[in-house]
Amino acid sequence: MGKNETIKVALVGNPNTGKTSLFNQLTGLNQKVGNYPGITVEKKTGISKLDKNTSATIVDLPGTYSINPNTLDENIVLRTLLDNNHVDYPDVIVVVADIENIKRNLLIFSQIKDLQIPTILAINMSDQLEKKGISIDIETLKKALKTEVILISARKNIGIDSLKKAILNCNFLNTKPLAVISDRIDADFFRKIKEKFPDQHLYQSWLNITQAENLNILKGDEKKAVQEFRKDGEKLKALQHKETILRYKQINDILKKSYKRDISKGTDLRSKLDKILTHKYYGYIIFGLILFVIFQSVFDLATVPMDFIDEAFAKLSNWTKGVMPGGKFTDLITEGVIPGIGGIVIFIPQIAILFLFVAILEETGYMSRVVFLMDKIMRKYGMSGKSVVPLISGTACAIPAIMAARNINGWKERLITILVTPFTTCSARLPVYAIIIALIIPQKRFLGIFSLQGLTLLTLYIIGFASALFSGYLLHKFLKVKSSSFFVIEMPNYKLPSLKNTFITVLEKTKEFVFGAGKIILAISIILWFLASNGPSDFKNAEEILKSESVNQNIDSDEYKQQLASYKLEHSYIGIMGKSIEPIIKPMGYDWKIGIALISSFAAREVFVGTLATIYSVGNNDENNTTIKQRMAAEINPETGGKQFNFPSGMSLLVFYAFAMQCMGTLAIVKRETNSWKWPLLQLFGMGILAYIAAFITYTFLS
Amino acid sequence: MTTTIANLKVGERGVIEDLDFDNIPLILLEMGCLPGIEVELIQIAPLQDPLYIRVNDSHLAIRKETAKHITIKKF
Numbered sequence: 001m002g003k004n005e006t007i008k009v010a011l012v013g014n015p016n017t018g019k020t021s022l023f024n025q026l027t028g029l030n031q032k033v034g035n036y037p038g039i040t041v042e043k044k045t046g047i048s049k050l051d052k053n054t055s056a057t058i059v060d061l062p063g064t065y066s067i068n069p070n071t072l073d074e075n076i077v078l079r080t081l082l083d084n085n086h087v088d089y090p091d092v093i094v095v096v097a098d099i100e101n102i103k104r105n106l107l108i109f110s111q112i113k114d115l116q117i118p119t120i121l122a123i124n125m126s127d128q129l130e131k132k133g134i135s136i137d138i139e140t141l142k143k144a145l146k147t148e149v150i151l152i153s154a155r156k157n158i159g160i161d162s163l164k165k166a167i168l169n170c171n172f173l174n175t176k177p178l179a180v181i182s183d184r185i186d187a188d189f190f191r192k193i194k195e196k197f198p199d200q201h202l203y204q205s206w207l208n209i210t211q212a213e214n215l216n217i218l219k220g221d222e223k224k225a226v227q228e229f230r231k232d233g234e235k236l237k238a239l240q241h242k243e244t245i246l247r248y249k250q251i252n253d254i255l256k257k258s259y260k261r262d263i264s265k266g267t268d269l270r271s272k273l274d275k276i277l278t279h280k281y282y283g284y285i286i287f288g289l290i291l292f293v294i295f296q297s298v299f300d301l302a303t304v305p306m307d308f309i310d311e312a313f314a315k316l317s318n319w320t321k322g323v324m325p326g327g328k329f330t331d332l333i334t335e336g337v338i339p340g341i342g343g344i345v346i347f348i349p350q351i352a353i354l355f356l357f358v359a360i361l362e363e364t365g366y367m368s369r370v371v372f373l374m375d376k377i378m379r380k381y382g383m384s385g386k387s388v389v390p391l392i393s394g395t396a397c398a399i400p401a402i403m404a405a406r407n408i409n410g411w412k413e414r415l416i417t418i419l420v421t422p423f424t425t426c427s428a429r430l431p432v433y434a435i436i437i438a439l440i441i442p443q444k445r446f447l448g449i450f451s452l453q454g455l456t457l458l459t460l461y462i463i464g465f466a467s468a469l470f471s472g473y474l475l476h477k478f479l480k481v482k483s484s485s486f487f488v489i490e491m492p493n494y495k496l497p498s499l500k501n502t503f504i505t506v507l508e509k510t511k512e513f514v515f516g517a518g519k520i521i522l523a524i525s526i527i528l529w530f531l532a533s534n535g536p537s538d539f540k541n542a543e544e545i546l547k548s549e550s551v552n553q554n555i556d557s558d559e560y561k562q563q564l565a566s567y568k569l570e571h572s573y574i575g576i577m578g579k580s581i582e583p584i585i586k587p588m589g590y591d592w593k594i595g596i597a598l599i600s601s602f603a604a605r606e607v608f609v610g611t612l613a614t615i616y617s618v619g620n621n622d623e624n625n626t627t628i629k630q631r632m633a634a635e636i637n638p639e640t641g642g643k644q645f646n647f648p649s650g651m652s653l654l655v656f657y658a659f660a661m662q663c664m665g666t667l668a669i670v671k672r673e674t675n676s677w678k679w680p681l682l683q684l685f686g687m688g689i690l691a692y693i694a695a696f697i698t699y700t701f702l703s
Numbered sequence: 704m705t706t707t708i709a710n711l712k713v714g715e716r717g718v719i720e721d722l723d724f725d726n727i728p729l730i731l732l733e734m735g736c737l738p739g740i741e742v743e744l745i746q747i748a749p750l751q752d753p754l755y756i757r758v759n760d761s762h763l764a765i766r767k768e769t770a771k772h773i774t775i776k777k778f
Binding site: 065066068070100101102103104107237238240241244245248270271274275278279280281283284368371372373375376377385409486487488489490491492 | 737746749752753755760
């Protein structure tokens with residue numbers, strides 16, 4: 001290799017083989033997560049230094065059992081590897097296998113090898129060979145597979161250097177196919193394919209034909225020729241089955257000579273844990289307890305850092321006000337930008353804790369047991385066991401959760417999951433819930449253990465899940481969508497979560513969320529500040545109007561200053577907007593200030609807190625470091641003379657936020673995932689009407 | 704005795720004889736569910752569905768509606 005060269009590497013492999021561990025080991029934190037153009041499939045790339053002059057760009061392709069895709073994520077693998085004009089088309093592919101499931105892992109290896117791209121087989125978890133009673137003859141395997149085979153342990157950092165060396169020497173690898181695709185399947189048919197596409201290798205043509213609907217890269221004559229071969233769908237299907245059987249026959253022959261396993265060893269832990277974790281009573285009890293622990297920690301553990309962040313931003317804002325010269329620009333910074341950023345940063349602790357738990361559940365293999373336990377139940381509600389993953393992830397953010405619904409194979413089950421996921425309590429609702437709960441629920445303990453505030457939060461989570469299930473049931477009954485579904489999941493081995501992998505996942509997801517949602521929040525904060533500090537003539541002439549109304553007042557008194565500020569806010573653009581919707585929201589117990597927050601919440605819920613912070617900091621000349629919570633607690637309802645955030649209006653707000661579809665980001669994702677405006681609009685109006693009625697009933701009933 | 708995976712009891716094993724390809728997704732074959740392969744029913748979910756099986760060194764969960772299309776010869 002010459003100076004400063006870059007080799008493009010693609011990682012391919014089954015889920016649960018430690019492919020991502022290997023990716024993390026090769027790239028360290030030198031990685032980035034982006035999206036594939038036009039679709040929202042996560043794309044992970046990173047740089048790895050191979051030697052002094054050479055580095056590798058590594059793409060971690062989505063985990064898949066076969067090159068024939070069943071989901072959008074898996075389709076990425078096919079599209080990347082079959083199109084040599086693709087930006088990520090690799091110089092070398094590393095297929096990651098694990099020692100225990102090597103037979104199944106070799107299926108995708110055998111498919112990939114037939115693409116005639118240099119391919120290395122990396123067999124992971126080699127540190128456990130002895131424990132599992134496995135012996136592998138690498139030299140025989142190399143010869144049979146016609147390529148480099150390397151034993152690695154991504155977690156223990158074993159064999160990584162050998163793998164890097166093999167990547168460096170990828171140009172010398174044998175690219176001959178394993179020769180399954182041939183006249184052995186159907187001599188006549190495959191001869192015709194070869195005649196029609198003489199320039200392609202046979203497996204490429206075969207995939208072009210069988211996967212035409214997933215590829216759409218073909219044009220003109222080639223497309224026509226492919227359609228010709230696709231006429232007999234039944235025959236193609238039978239040939240694909242025959243192909244798979246032949247591949248396994250070959251794999252079995254190879255492994256007979258190179259792989260031995262003493263099955264009496266090392267299956268104990270799995271069966272013992274499975275007996276408890278999927279038990280008909282204990283299984284559900286344990287799952288319930290795990291959920292309870294998650295939600296209790298999210299609320300309890302996050303309080304300390306959240307209070308700290310809240311205080312810190314209040315102080316920062318005041319400090320900035322002190323050191324910067326007075327004027328419009330300073331106001332923008334101290335009243336628009338700083339509270340806006342504070343409103344994003346404040347819920348990092350909660351999001352990070354939630355992502356941490358979800359990552360651990362996935363990493364340990366427990367999530368698959370939950371899917372297994374829940375499938376029959378979820379089917380009653382029109383979903384699949386796999387819908388549990390989006391519904392739990394939805395407690396962090398509906399956007400990645402809806403994307404996770406791609407793993408669900410039937411369209412109807414997937415659609416229903418997408419439609420009901422926004423009911424689950426996402427972390428953007430948390431700051432709203434947190435602040436309102438803190439205002440209206442006393443900080444006491446029930447039976448000395450459970451905090452009342454925590455229990456209220458748990459109830460809101462349950463309401464979220466229950467309404468997701470109930471609407472799933474309704475959709476299942478009334479939605480007429482044709483779809484065939486199937487359900488095949490792997491039950492992986494249990495393993496301890498790796499600290500590094502979990503840390504990277506949590507960091508990435510939190511970063512993605514903060515910068516994704518953060519942009520919207522910050523922009524809205526600035527717009528809101530502008531709308532609150534500008535207005536039509538009444539706003540501009542506020543001082544003269546007030547002076548003429550109250551002749552006797554000393555214009556330097558604090559009372560007058562307060563009056564002026566609140567008069568200005570009332571007559572600003574945003575005040576006018578809030579007031580115009582006041583008649584509509586009054587039955588739910590809200591005033592125009594909350595109205596303003598509701599309007600801005602339709603961009604993203606978490607903006608609620610930030611908006612109130614902005615509204616209350618405009619017109620607050622208090623020199624004390626008052627936090628948002630203190631300001632909200634002090635807010636008086638002018639009509640009743642009591643607190644604005646009292647029990648009935650607070651509960652009504654909680655209910656409203658539990659049901660309403662107030663997230664542009666989610667609506668955009670639903671549009672993209674369902675390819676139609678029909679479904680996001682159904683969510684927007686259906687959930688909105690439900691929220692209004694429920695909040696109205698709550699307020700009327702409680703007050 | 705010829706039966707289907709759906710009729711197995713926990714702990715019972717058999718060899719796959721035939722799969723009704725029209726009702727079996729390709730992925731199940733690709734995960735190793737093939738004629739001639741030994742299969743064991745490890746567990747049944749609490750509500751009698753899905754089924755947790757071991758086949759070809761893989762541990763899979765499939766629904767009963769799929770399992771009844773896989774004919775086996777019971778040991």
